[in-house]
Amino acid sequence: MKLNVKIMPKNGVLDPQGKAIENSLSQLGFKNFSEIRQGKIIEIDIDADKDQAINITDEMCKKLLVNLIIEDYEIIFDREE
Amino acid sequence: MKASIIVFPGSNCDRDIAVSIKKLTTLEPIMVWHKETSIPDSDLIVIPGGFTFGDYLRCGSIAANSPIMKDVIKKATDGAPTLGICNGFQILTESGLLPGTLIKNDCLSFLCKTVSIRVENNQTNFSKKYKQNEIINIPIAHNEGNFFANENTLEKIKDSNQIVFKYCNQNGEVNNETNPNGSIENIAGITNEQGNVLGMMPHPERATCEITKLSDGENLFKSISEFLL
Numbered sequence: 001m002k003l004n005v006k007i008m009p010k011n012g013v014l015d016p017q018g019k020a021i022e023n024s025l026s027q028l029g030f031k032n033f034s035e036i037r038q039g040k041i042i043e044i045d046i047d048a049d050k051d052q053a054i055n056i057t058d059e060m061c062k063k064l065l066v067n068l069i070i071e072d073y074e075i076i077f078d079r080e081e
Numbered sequence: 082m083k084a085s086i087i088v089f090p091g092s093n094c095d096r097d098i099a100v101s102i103k104k105l106t107t108l109e110p111i112m113v114w115h116k117e118t119s120i121p122d123s124d125l126i127v128i129p130g131g132f133t134f135g136d137y138l139r140c141g142s143i144a145a146n147s148p149i150m151k152d153v154i155k156k157a158t159d160g161a162p163t164l165g166i167c168n169g170f171q172i173l174t175e176s177g178l179l180p181g182t183l184i185k186n187d188c189l190s191f192l193c194k195t196v197s198i199r200v201e202n203n204q205t206n207f208s209k210k211y212k213q214n215e216i217i218n219i220p221i222a223h224n225e226g227n228f229f230a231n232e233n234t235l236e237k238i239k240d241s242n243q244i245v246f247k248y249c250n251q252n253g254e255v256n257n258e259t260n261p262n263g264s265i266e267n268i269a270g271i272t273n274e275q276g277n278v279l280g281m282m283p284h285p286e287r288a289t290c291e292i293t294k295l296s297d298g299e300n301l302f303k304s305i306s307e308f309l310l
Contacts, residue, residue, distance in 0.1 A: 013229065014263065016185045064146060067139055067175070069182045070229060 001046050001053040002078045005065055008039035013070045039071075050077070082309060084108040084125040087153065089115040089144045094130035094166065094286060101286040102127070105302035107310065115147040123161075124309050126153055130167030130222070130284060140183065140225045141171030150176055162206060162305065163278040167223055170270070170280030179273055179280045180238060181230030187263025191224045195295065196261055198246040198269045198283055199253050205272055206308040207279045208245055210300035216253045217297035219283035221261065226282040228264035228271075238271060246270035246281055 009015040018037040025033065042065060046053040057075050066073045084102050088095045099110035113120055120126060133144035144150070157163040157178050165173040173179040186192060195218050200211040211217065230238065238244060246269040250259040260267045262282075270281030285298030
């Protein structure tokens with residue numbers, strides 16, 4: 001079961017990388033955009049059915065992949081079965 | 082008496098801290114590899130600075146799950162004096178021994194310079210030799226030293242007098258201009274609620290020898306030594 005964990009900085013937490021990207025895009029002449037934030041995607045292949053995979057990934061997120069003080073996460077499946 | 086210095090792949094201040102401990106305390110430093118599962122009998126645990134595991138995922142997150150950390154967490158929770166510097170501070174927050182976390186500097190650049198910090202609490206076992214509100218000069222060297230905690234956590238930290246050091250200028254002024262990295266309330270170092278675990282971004286071990294022309298870190302080690310005697 002292939003899935004992705006999408007990790008994003010929590011709303012309200014300073015995201016200096018997003019700000020830097022925003023500034024650079026402005027300098028390149030891009031207009032009419034805002035609120036750029038940078039996160040990360042982690043790909044995982046788990047040998048389990050969907051429900052189990054969600055439980056296992058959830059545990060992985062809480063134990064290592066995500067710092068819940070500053071990040072939110074979402075488990076996304078490659079394709080809906 | 083012994084001090085256990087935990088060494089991870091990518092630790093790079095372990096030898097420096099051993100030199101400072103040897104010079105300024107009565108403790109004998111011993112190196113403990115992160116794959117060990119128990120810390121030998123010791124009076125102080127030190128998690129040194131560096132870039133453990135290449136700062137992959139989040140600074141300190143992989144190291145916080147190394148085999149040795151189970152015993153570090155157990156002993157620190159039981160009251161063992163524990164000191165984490167720079168990456169060591171990040172590892173202590175990632176392992177849950179200290180509240181809050183450390184995010185990227187708001188200036189977006191790696192900072193390597195000597196800064197002034199103010200002693201906010203000289204009642205801890207790590208800061209007794211300093212005067213309250215003393216201004217000391219200690220080097221920083223980090224990319225992720227921006228201390229962050231949510232409002233509730235911050236209130237708890239303040240209520241329990243856990244803030245030990247704040248960034249300031251030579252006159253001791255604490256404000257946005259004297260904040261090098263964006264840390265909430267200029268926080269540079271905190272203890273846990275019990276006061277036996279200290280994490281700090283500045284490097285006191287780099288202010289203990291003639292080569293650096295800085296000596297303000299010495300009292301931190303002398304405080305530890307005095308308390309352990």
